[in-house]
Amino acid sequence: MGRLSQAMVGLVAALALVLGLAPAAQAEDGYDLWLRYQPEGGAVETAYRRAVSSLHPVGDSATIRAATAELERGLSSLTARAVTTRPIADGAVVYGLASAPEIAALIGQTTIAPEGYVLRSVRDNGRRVTVIAGGSDTGVLYGAFDLLRRMQTRQSIDDLNIAETPAVHLRLLNHWDNLDRSVERGYAGQSIWDWHTLPGFTPGLYTDYARANASIGINGTVLNNVNANALSLTEPYLLKAAALADIFRPYGIKVYLSARFSAPIEIGGLATADPLDPAVQAWWKAKADEIYRLIPDFGGFLVKANSEGQPGPQDYHRTHAEGANMLADAVAPHGGVVMWRAFVYAHDNPEDRAKQAFDDFVPLDGQFRDNVIVQVKNGAIDFQPREPFHPLFGAMPKTPLMMEFQITKEYLGQATHLAYLGPLFEEVLRADTHQRGPGSTVAKVIDGRLFNHRLTGIAGVANIGTDRNWSGSDFNQANWYVFGRMAWDPEHADAAAIAREWAAMTFTPDPRFVEPAVGMMMRSREAVVDYMTPLGLHHLMATGHHYGPGPWVSDLARPEWNPAYYHQADVAGIGFDRTASGSDAVSQYAPEIARLFADPATTPEADLLWFHHLPWTYRMRSGRTLWDELVLTYGHGVDEVTAMQATWASLEDFVDRERFADTTQLLAIQHDEAVWWRDASVAYFQSRSGLPLPAGAAAPAHPLSWYEALQFPYAPGH
Numbered sequence: 001m002g003r004l005s006q007a008m009v010g011l012v013a014a015l016a017l018v019l020g021l022a023p024a025a026q027a028e029d030g031y032d033l034w035l036r037y038q039p040e041g042g043a044v045e046t047a048y049r050r051a052v053s054s055l056h057p058v059g060d061s062a063t064i065r066a067a068t069a070e071l072e073r074g075l076s077s078l079t080a081r082a083v084t085t086r087p088i089a090d091g092a093v094v095y096g097l098a099s100a101p102e103i104a105a106l107i108g109q110t111t112i113a114p115e116g117y118v119l120r121s122v123r124d125n126g127r128r129v130t131v132i133a134g135g136s137d138t139g140v141l142y143g144a145f146d147l148l149r150r151m152q153t154r155q156s157i158d159d160l161n162i163a164e165t166p167a168v169h170l171r172l173l174n175h176w177d178n179l180d181r182s183v184e185r186g187y188a189g190q191s192i193w194d195w196h197t198l199p200g201f202t203p204g205l206y207t208d209y210a211r212a213n214a215s216i217g218i219n220g221t222v223l224n225n226v227n228a229n230a231l232s233l234t235e236p237y238l239l240k241a242a243a244l245a246d247i248f249r250p251y252g253i254k255v256y257l258s259a260r261f262s263a264p265i266e267i268g269g270l271a272t273a274d275p276l277d278p279a280v281q282a283w284w285k286a287k288a289d290e291i292y293r294l295i296p297d298f299g300g301f302l303v304k305a306n307s308e309g310q311p312g313p314q315d316y317h318r319t320h321a322e323g324a325n326m327l328a329d330a331v332a333p334h335g336g337v338v339m340w341r342a343f344v345y346a347h348d349n350p351e352d353r354a355k356q357a358f359d360d361f362v363p364l365d366g367q368f369r370d371n372v373i374v375q376v377k378n379g380a381i382d383f384q385p386r387e388p389f390h391p392l393f394g395a396m397p398k399t400p401l402m403m404e405f406q407i408t409k410e411y412l413g414q415a416t417h418l419a420y421l422g423p424l425f426e427e428v429l430r431a432d433t434h435q436r437g438p439g440s441t442v443a444k445v446i447d448g449r450l451f452n453h454r455l456t457g458i459a460g461v462a463n464i465g466t467d468r469n470w471s472g473s474d475f476n477q478a479n480w481y482v483f484g485r486m487a488w489d490p491e492h493a494d495a496a497a498i499a500r501e502w503a504a505m506t507f508t509p510d511p512r513f514v515e516p517a518v519g520m521m522m523r524s525r526e527a528v529v530d531y532m533t534p535l536g537l538h539h540l541m542a543t544g545h546h547y548g549p550g551p552w553v554s555d556l557a558r559p560e561w562n563p564a565y566y567h568q569a570d571v572a573g574i575g576f577d578r579t580a581s582g583s584d585a586v587s588q589y590a591p592e593i594a595r596l597f598a599d600p601a602t603t604p605e606a607d608l609l610w611f612h613h614l615p616w617t618y619r620m621r622s623g624r625t626l627w628d629e630l631v632l633t634y635g636h637g638v639d640e641v642t643a644m645q646a647t648w649a650s651l652e653d654f655v656d657r658e659r660f661a662d663t664t665q666l667l668a669i670q671h672d673e674a675v676w677w678r679d680a681s682v683a684y685f686q687s688r689s690g691l692p693l694p695a696g697a698a699a700p701a702h703p704l705s706w707y708e709a710l711q712f713p714y715a716p717g718h
């Protein structure tokens with residue numbers, strides 16, 4: 001809302017107060033996310049009023065009632081008049097299962113895939129009707145949200161002929177939420193799960209969470225941290241999880257739990273958690289039976305094992321497959337799955353950390369039960385601003401692999417930096433593994449088409465907390481949104497198109513706002529790469545909290561915890577040699593890709609220092625030396641943030657005062673921190689290279705020791 005309209009709203013609100021009416025407009029605080037359903041007036045609204053006049057549900061269930069509630073809320077608001085349920089009339093929205101005769105007669109088909117839907121404009125006895133037909137009630141709900149999305153983005157709904165089916169089955173959020181309500185790598189307040197007051201107290205927040213997720217097709221949520229507490233599996237906590245499952249069920253969302261591998265010892269009183277021990281197997285079977293008695297549609301377990309100190313089967317000299325299969329056998333009779341994480345590296349393994357997951361898991365290909373899916377982070381290190389795709393994708397043809405993205409931006413400026421993750425997700429999903437010839441994209445691995453897997457999945461580590469705007473900033477909401485939208489159809493992931501939808505719904509569909517805002521979003525992730533870890537550098541963040549730069553850190557117990565391990569900078573050069581002369585991580589890729597990555601000349605410059613240790617004098621494609629290019633790229637990242645600030649400032653007239661001010665302030669923080677990243681990094685790398693700064697580069701504001709001395713004992717999320 002611009003200044004003029006704000007003044008108008010103020011006037012109307014004052015008049016309303018005088019007349020004893022409710023204020024006409026409320027401040028925007030981000031709580032409504034992309035489900036604001038704001039009418040914009042004009043010809044489009046008139047067309048919408050003609051097209052949708054009433055609702056006509058066919059059949060009844062909690063999910064159909066949820067669809068009705070959402071359509072009433074959305075259509076009434078978008079057409080600025082009450083849209084309620086009535087017998088079929090001209091302009092009716094008719095919705096229900098495709099198998100229902102009334103619906104089938106309207107669309108001429110009875111079968112639709114379970115979560116799929118058809119959205120169609122038809123004529124029925126001379127009346128214009130919009131039909132939403134679902135393969136299941138959840139499909140109907142998804143179709144309702146689709147219709148509302150089209151209207152929020154001001155598309156025509158006069159001649160609809162849409163058929164949608166999700167390409168991936170498990171579309172899950174992973175909450176790294178602890179029972180004390182702290183959130184590991186959470187930057188948006190506390191956990192929204194109030195374990196203390198559950199199961200008795202279930203505020204509307206939980207329903208709004210479910211609505212938001214269903215609106216973007218998310219169909220499951222892992223409630224607790226992968227660094228799991230066994231107490232989550234005790235009866236009191238299962239009852240709490242069951243209360244959440246009851247709220248989420250109408251929205252097509254299943255509950256899952258992270259399982260601590262040593263739970264049989266900690267809460268079961270057993271002496272061992274050895275997966276081949278019959279008593280341990282029996283304990284997990286009984287535990288699964290108990291869970292399914294309380295949560296009949298429980299999704300299954302997520303497990304982090306033998307990683308970063310977590311217990312696991314290797315403690316008993318058993319393999320990851322043996323551990324996963326034991327849990328899989330326990331949930332199989334109930335239709336549950338086990339998502340077994342491949343994020344493993346060990347302190348006693350001197351091998352390049354980037355290679356360890358591949359080395360551990362590839363030999364196990366074919367050994368997992370049918371209801372196990374291995375969950376792989378997008379890159380081989382850890383959610384860096386940029387990583388080449390994980391070499392496991394495509395390398396385990398007999399095992400379903402699911403993607404794990406991190407929405408919460410642990411390494412991309414956390415809550416304060418504006419970094420739209422759509423381009424990062426798209427880049428990974430579209431990467432070609434070449435494992436079955438050209439076109440073997442990561443998307444085709446995870447949607448199951450490359451190796452014909454029926455169990456498919458994609459997970460995003462949530463950025464949700466108790467902050468009023470859910471995600472720590474308004475623009476962080478876009479990352480939750482784009483995750484869900486891309487999970488629906490990874491193969492066609494289109495970051496820009498999804499950003500457009502989100503910006504239109506979250507702020508205004510006015511193209512004078514949407515186009516510049518999306519331009520800013522689309523460049524924002526690359527800006528972060530440039531001012532934090534350009535040219536393939538990685539893991540340079542300060543220790544522990546990962547807030548701010550720490551390239552100088554080299555004294556931590558485990559080599560792979562030290563940034564110095566990753567950049568290897570000295571007077572001669574910089575970068576991690578992952579070619580045959582170094583760790584040979586390149587050989588984990590398909591030969592066509594390995595060949596490209598083995599040679600600096602054919603390695604994308606964006607990944608150069610990920611794979612190569614090169615002299616500072618190495619000649620870049622620009623003709624500049626590596627040193628000059630590195631310094632100038634750091635500077636470019638800062639310039640991009642300056643440009644983002646200018647873009648945002650130019651959009652003031654389109655945004656409500658509150659959210660405009662919030663983003664303005666956060667961009668100012670981001671700018672200061674981008675300068676901090678640039679200066680600290682340049683000061684440090686200059687101390688290694690001993691080279692002068694290139695012409696045009698800003699000298700660091702402080703000596704290196706100043707940056708090294710900064711401390712942040714209470715940085716969030718740690």
Ligand code: GCV
Nearest residue numbers: 176184185226227304343382
């Ligand atoms: C849940 C990184 C994070 C940890 C996280 C881990 C994981 O190392 O810093 O906080 O732990 O990844 O994904 O298991």
